[in-house]
Amino acid sequence: MSFSSDIKTELAAVTGSACCETAQAYGMAEYGRSFSASGVSLQTENKAVAQRYYDLLSSVCGVSPRMEEPAAGKTGLYTVSVDPSERERVLSHFGHGGREVALRLNRANLECEDCAAAFLRGVFLVCATVTNPQVDYHLEFNVPYLNLSRDLIALLGEQGLTAKTVRRKGNYIVYFKESEQIEDCLTGIGAMGASLELMNVKLVKSIRNNVNRAANCETANLDKTLAAALPQIEAVRRIEERLGFDALPEDLRELCRLRAENPEYSLRELGEALHPPLSRSGVNHRLQRILEIAEKLK
Ligand SMILES: [Zn+2]
Structure with missing residues (x-):
C-alpha cells in the first residue's frame, strides 16, 4: 500500500x-x-x-x-x-x-x-x-x-x-x-x-544528517593529518634512499619507520606507538630533526 x-x-x-x-x-x-x-x-x-x-x-x-x-x-x-x-x-x-x-x-x-x-x-x-x-x-x-x-x-x-x-x-x-x-x-x-x-521520518532524517556532518568533519580532520604527514613521509623516503635508516640516531629510526608505515597517524598516535611512548611535542621535535636531515640530502 x-x-x-x-x-x-x-x-x-x-x-x-x-x-x-x-x-x-x-x-x-x-x-x-x-x-x-x-x-x-x-x-x-x-x-x-x-x-x-x-x-x-x-x-x-x-x-x-x-x-x-x-x-x-x-x-x-x-x-x-x-x-x-x-x-x-x-x-x-x-x-x-x-x-x-x-x-x-x-x-x-x-x-x-x-x-x-x-x-x-x-x-x-x-x-x-x-x-x-x-x-x-x-x-x-x-x-x-x-x-x-x-x-x-x-x-x-x-x-x-x-x-x-x-x-x-x-x-x-x-x-x-x-x-x-x-x-x-x-x-x-x-x-x-x-x-x-x-x-x-523528519526526525530520523535530521539525525542522519547530523551523523553525516560529524562523519564529514572526521574526514576533514583526517585530510588535515594526511596533508601534514606528506612532507614528513617524503623526508623519510629520501633518508631511506640516500642514507638508510641505520645511519640515523636510534631515537629517530623507529619514528621514521612508523611515519612511513602509518601516514594517517596524528602526532599523538605516533607518540603512543613509540617504544617508549613519547609526547606530542617530543614527536614533533624529532620530526623536525628528520626534516632537517632530509633537507641536507637534497
Ligand atoms: Zn460541523
Whole structure:
C-alpha cells in the first residue's frame, strides 16, 4: 500500500457530528469525479474511500448510489455513481442546480467551526495524493476546475495553510512542498497517524544528517593529518634512499619507520606507538630533526 492509500484508509474511518458529515459529503461529492446534472460519481482505487462516499451520500442525501467493484482478485477502480433519477436530489441538497457554468464552493454547507476541516477531509479523500516522506515532501490536490481550485486555496488559507498552484494536463494542482505545511494539513483533516509518521521520518532524517556532518568533519580532520604527514613521509623516503635508516640516531629510526608505515597517524598516535611512548611535542621535535636531515640530502 502507498503512503497516500494508508492515509486515506485512516481518514475514511474518521467521523464527525451531523453538520461535519454533511460538509465532508459535500467535499467528496463536489471534488469527486463528477458533480453535475450529467453525473454524480467517484472513481477510486481505495475501497474504504469508495465505501465512505457511498455511505455519506446515502445517509446525508438519502440516495442509493451504485457501487461497481474491480473483478474479484484484481486491483482496479471502484466506481460509485448516483442514478440519474437521484442526481437532482444530491445537487439540490448542497444548494447546486447542476447546470452552473462554473462550479463554486457553496459556503452554506459549512456550518460549525469544524466543518471546513471535515470538508477538506472529503476533498482530500477524493483528489489528493501525498508522496512518501522518505522520498520527498509533497502533498497535492488534483482539481479539474479553476474556480474550485481557487476556492480550495482560499479555504486552505483560512486554515493557515499556504498552498501553491500549477497547471498539469489541463487540471489545477494545488500543492504543498514544505513538510510543516503537509504536517499541519494532515493534522487539520484528522490524519494524526500520517502526520506523526511524517514527523518521525523528519526526525530520523535530521539525525542522519547530523551523523553525516560529524562523519564529514572526521574526514576533514583526517585530510588535515594526511596533508601534514606528506612532507614528513617524503623526508623519510629520501633518508631511506640516500642514507638508510641505520645511519640515523636510534631515537629517530623507529619514528621514521612508523611515519612511513602509518601516514594517517596524528602526532599523538605516533607518540603512543613509540617504544617508549613519547609526547606530542617530543614527536614533533624529532620530526623536525628528520626534516632537517632530509633537507641536507637534497
Ligand atoms: Zn460541523
